[in-house]
Amino acid sequence: MKKMTDPDRSKEIQEKLSRKIGERSGRLAERMLIRTEDGRDPYDLDFSEREALAERLGKEIASVLLEENLSQDAWREIVEEAVSWECPRCGKDSPRHKDDDGNEAYEQLELKTKAGMIRADIRLFRCGKCRKIFSPLPPENQSRS
Numbered sequence: 001m002k003k004m005t006d007p008d009r010s011k012e013i014q015e016k017l018s019r020k021i022g023e024r025s026g027r028l029a030e031r032m033l034i035r036t037e038d039g040r041d042p043y044d045l046d047f048s049e050r051e052a053l054a055e056r057l058g059k060e061i062a063s064v065l066l067e068e069n070l071s072q073d074a075w076r077e078i079v080e081e082a083v084s085w086e087c088p089r090c091g092k093d094s095p096r097h098k099d100d101d102g103n104e105a106y107e108q109l110e111l112k113t114k115a116g117m118i119r120a121d122i123r124l125f126r127c128g129k130c131r132k133i134f135s136p137l138p139p140e141n142q143s144r145s
């Protein structure tokens, strides 16, 4: 995986991520200090429950960071800009897939990571020969047949 190199773009992405984390951290602080996600008073929790709560909230921030990092990955950019992709089955150059309304089609991947589940939208392509719709996965994650 490669990162973007355009410095203006990097700055813009960094600011966007900071805003995203800012919005999220307000809600996380509320759950740590005012009311937990299941409506409990966090001060009624014993110490190990508070530790577990803090750890969960930390993981939520970690997943936002990881999600954003992956969405800015150069590989994602290559897939996003590709007008066609080689079919993993027969090798035929396959065009972008469009849904029934004629919109560009994406698959929402859910990746299980140490930071929890994260989502990534990946462009879909369609091989006319195999009649298969596929999304190119990063080479290191390619485990499907």
Ligand SMILES: [Zn+2]
Binding pocket: 087, 088, 089, 090, 091, 092, 127, 128, 129, 130, 131, 132
């Ligand atoms: Zn094919």
